[in-house]
Amino acid sequence: MFKFTVRRLLQMIPVIIGATFLIYWMVFSLPGDPTAGKCGDRPCPDAYVAQFEEEYNLNDPLLVQYGKYMAGVVQGDFGESYYGVPVSEELSERFVVTAKLGLMALGIEAVIGILAGVLAALKKGGFIDNVVLVSTLAVIALPLFVTASVLQLYLGIRWELFPVTVGSDTSFYALLLPAFVLASVSLAYLARLMRTNLSENLGSDYVRTARAKGLPQSRVVGVHTLRNSLIPVVTFLGYDLGALMGGTIVIEGIFNIPGVGNYIYRAINDRDGVVVVGAVTALILVYLFANLVVDLLYGLLDPRISHD
Amino acid sequence: MTTTPAQTRATEATYAEGEGPILAVEDLSVTFPTQDGPVTAVKGLSYTVEMGKTLGIVGESGSGKSVSSLAVLGLHDAKSSKITGSIRVAGTEVVGLSESRMRKLRGNAMSMIFQDALAALHPFYKIGDQLSEAYLVHHPSASKRDARRKAVEMLDRVGIPQPDRRVDDFPHQFSGGMRQRAMIAMGLVNDPSLLIADEPTTALDVTVQAQILDLLQDLQREFNSAVIIITHDLGVIAEMADDVLVMYAGRAVEYGTAKQILTTPEMPYTWGLLSSIPDVTASTDARLIPIPGNPPSLLSPPSGCSFHPRCAHTDKVPGDLCSTQLPDLTPASGVDHVKRCHLADPEMIYRTEILPEIAPDLVEENR
Numbered sequence: 242m243f244k245f246t247v248r249r250l251l252q253m254i255p256v257i258i259g260a261t262f263l264i265y266w267m268v269f270s271l272p273g274d275p276t277a278g279k280c281g282d283r284p285c286p287d288a289y290v291a292q293f294e295e296e297y298n299l300n301d302p303l304l305v306q307y308g309k310y311m312a313g314v315v316q317g318d319f320g321e322s323y324y325g326v327p328v329s330e331e332l333s334e335r336f337v338v339t340a341k342l343g344l345m346a347l348g349i350e351a352v353i354g355i356l357a358g359v360l361a362a363l364k365k366g367g368f369i370d371n372v373v374l375v376s377t378l379a380v381i382a383l384p385l386f387v388t389a390s391v392l393q394l395y396l397g398i399r400w401e402l403f404p405v406t407v408g409s410d411t412s413f414y415a416l417l418l419p420a421f422v423l424a425s426v427s428l429a430y431l432a433r434l435m436r437t438n439l440s441e442n443l444g445s446d447y448v449r450t451a452r453a454k455g456l457p458q459s460r461v462v463g464v465h466t467l468r469n470s471l472i473p474v475v476t477f478l479g480y481d482l483g484a485l486m487g488g489t490i491v492i493e494g495i496f497n498i499p500g501v502g503n504y505i506y507r508a509i510n511d512r513d514g515v516v517v518v519g520a521v522t523a524l525i526l527v528y529l530f531a532n533l534v535v536d537l538l539y540g541l542l543d544p545r546i547s548h549d
Numbered sequence: 550m551t552t553t554p555a556q557t558r559a560t561e562a563t564y565a566e567g568e569g570p571i572l573a574v575e576d577l578s579v580t581f582p583t584q585d586g587p588v589t590a591v592k593g594l595s596y597t598v599e600m601g602k603t604l605g606i607v608g609e610s611g612s613g614k615s616v617s618s619l620a621v622l623g624l625h626d627a628k629s630s631k632i633t634g635s636i637r638v639a640g641t642e643v644v645g646l647s648e649s650r651m652r653k654l655r656g657n658a659m660s661m662i663f664q665d666a667l668a669a670l671h672p673f674y675k676i677g678d679q680l681s682e683a684y685l686v687h688h689p690s691a692s693k694r695d696a697r698r699k700a701v702e703m704l705d706r707v708g709i710p711q712p713d714r715r716v717d718d719f720p721h722q723f724s725g726g727m728r729q730r731a732m733i734a735m736g737l738v739n740d741p742s743l744l745i746a747d748e749p750t751t752a753l754d755v756t757v758q759a760q761i762l763d764l765l766q767d768l769q770r771e772f773n774s775a776v777i778i779i780t781h782d783l784g785v786i787a788e789m790a791d792d793v794l795v796m797y798a799g800r801a802v803e804y805g806t807a808k809q810i811l812t813t814p815e816m817p818y819t820w821g822l823l824s825s826i827p828d829v830t831a832s833t834d835a836r837l838i839p840i841p842g843n844p845p846s847l848l849s850p851p852s853g854c855s856f857h858p859r860c861a862h863t864d865k866v867p868g869d870l871c872s873t874q875l876p877d878l879t880p881a882s883g884v885d886h887v888k889r890c891h892l893a894d895p896e897m898i899y900r901t902e903i904l905p906e907i908a909p910d911l912v913e914e915n916r
């Protein structure tokens with residue numbers, strides 16, 4: 242297990258380098274003048290442009306630029322934004338908010354998704370099953386920003402149950418609605434995945450054996466069926482963290498949440514390459530770690546997979 | 550003969566002999582409503598099994614062997630199946646019995662071992678834990694340690710080497726034969742009066758098959774339980790069974806002692822089964838004649854005798870009786886031997902037409 246973890250951590254290094262280089266390359270080779278619009282309506286003075294290019298190594302070949310940037314990153318220096326604020330400082334503050342939002346979304350997704358899937362599978366063709374099938378279909382069909390706006394309108398403005406936007410108050414309660422919206426699409430897929438898996442496993446030979454032993458239904462489902470059905474669900478949850486991270490860019494924009502997603506959204510608009518690269522790198526790291534956790538969980542759930 | 554503790558316990562805890570058969574199935578029908586219409590997989594099936602005896606059930610794939618046995622354990626989903634008739638286990642009617650009372654019988658008074666042990670054992674739990682669980686559920690006052698001791702004891706009993714070590718293995722760490730042994734151990738852990746073995750050796754290679762069958766016979770003698778063995782293989786029947794039930798398209802088509810079915814069968818389908826296996830009398834010049842055609846569809850079963858589209862003897866029955874009228878189960882020549890066929894003189898046909906084909910040397914000897 243330890244060896245496996247170390248090996249997987251080492252394997253991450255080339256992935257991180259590859260991914261950050263791709264982002265760096267895409268962001269900094271975008272056509273257009275990075276200083277445009279920085280000095281009001283007039284073009285910036287040459288001295289300012291020169292200083293700017295010096296500071297961000299814009300005259301070096303791309304690989305060298307990237308090398309210098311990464312040398313800083315390794316020491317915890319993600320560079321400065323165009324406004325002169327160190328990226329690492331702002332990132333760490335915002336990261337806490339996004340992590341909170343992401344974990345809440347993941348929790349909501351896991352709990353409601355699994356529960357809905359289990360209930361639907363146990364009474365296949367019944368009322369709950371139909372409710373789950375129809376509502377998940379609706380959620381999957383609607384674009385995220387539509388779901389967000391509708392809930393914002395009703396739960397936020399009309400019924401005043403939740404704050405409409407989050408702003409500086411990033412409490413659990415304030416983040417609940419955005420987290421739910423963020424989780425909604427994945428939640429729908431997860432419920433369906435759980436339903437299909439569980440009902441398939443309920444028909445398997447070893448479940449028939451469990452019943453033939455005279456075990457009560459609760460044990461047949463809880464001990465002999467759920468664990469297997471959870472394996473694809475855990476995989477889905479792990480990979481889905483990536484999708485959730487992407488979703489924060491939209492959700493944090495809509496709900497005005499001061500997180501990494503919002504930061505990236507603004508930086509893209511400002512063509513602030515350093516910020517984009519730094520923030521996206523942080524999200525990639527989260528994604529890679531989530532995958533590692535999934536693989537370790539696999540070994541715990543299924544004894545046939547050994548991590549020696 | 551000395552009595553083992555298991556024997557005394559088995560006879561104490563189980564159905565006292567002389568009270569009639571441990572299992573009595575009467576007019577059992579099992580119907581599944583499907584999208585294409587109702588499928589009646591078992592129709593009007595009746596049989597009995599006495600303590601200490603073995604009933605063999607044979608028939609082609611799809612003839613309803615498993616469905617009828619699963620009904621005995623009440624393992625069909627009540628919502629997606631309809632069961633009529635009567636199944637009495639140790640005198641208790643189990644058709645319509647509540648799930649909670651049924652659960653007390655399952656794995657306890659009666660148990661079942663399944664064909665594919667790799668699929669039938671849970672891949673994520675240790676063999677020992679699966680055995681202990683089967684024991685604990687019917688011995689709620691036993692401790693975990695008792696249950697584990699019992700698991701080791703059972704593994705030892707079915708011939709697993711180093712049972713105290715292997716008890717902590719997962720199913721995938723066992724060989725195919727050992728898995729089936731473990732499956733048998735699990736079936737016997739509560740000393741059941743009735744053990745149903747659904748094709749217990751089909752997935753195994755020949756030498757292991759023989760070992761497993763020997764083991765089942767030894768254990769049956771030791772536990773004095775009643776056994777139903779389901780198989781395609783008449784060789785298994787010849788070795789194990791006291792009585793034989795031949796099924797076709799959900800119905801019993803011939804039922805009698807193993808000797809009667811194997812030496813004086815009276816129903817063309819049974820003849821077909823005998824011709825389609827390597828000869829039980831081990832003759833070398835016997836011909837293997839597979840039964841032509843396929844088993845009938847259960848959705849639109851043939852009129853009259855279900856076997857008539859494949860039967861080579863319909864010309865010996867007057868008129869078109871075979872295709873219009875379902876033959877009843879009627880007494881054959883032997884005592885308690887019944888068959889479902891219109892043929893007036895099946896013995897004669899068997900001796901003059903069938904036997905020379907499948908066992909020429911036997912006919913020679915008899916001359």
Ligand SMILES: Nc1ncnc2c1ncn2[C@@H]1O[C@H](COP(=O)(O)OP(=O)(O)OP(=O)(O)O)[C@@H](O)[C@H]1O
Pocket residue numbers: 581583588590608609610611612613614615616617847
């Ligand atoms: N749940 C079900 N719903 C619908 N049809 C079913 C169901 N279970 C079994 N059947 C049908 O009932 C018939 C009898 O099946 P069964 O499993 O008893 O056959 P079998 O004699 O055990 O065959 P095999 O030798 O292949 O195990 C088959 O045609 C099968 O398709």
Ligand code: SF4
Pocket residue numbers: 816817818854855856857858860861862863866871876889890891892
């Ligand atoms: S009743 Fe007719 S068709 Fe059926 S087995 Fe007998 S001879 Fe063949």
Ligand SMILES: [Mg+2]
Pocket residue numbers: 614615616747
């Ligand atoms: Mg079967």
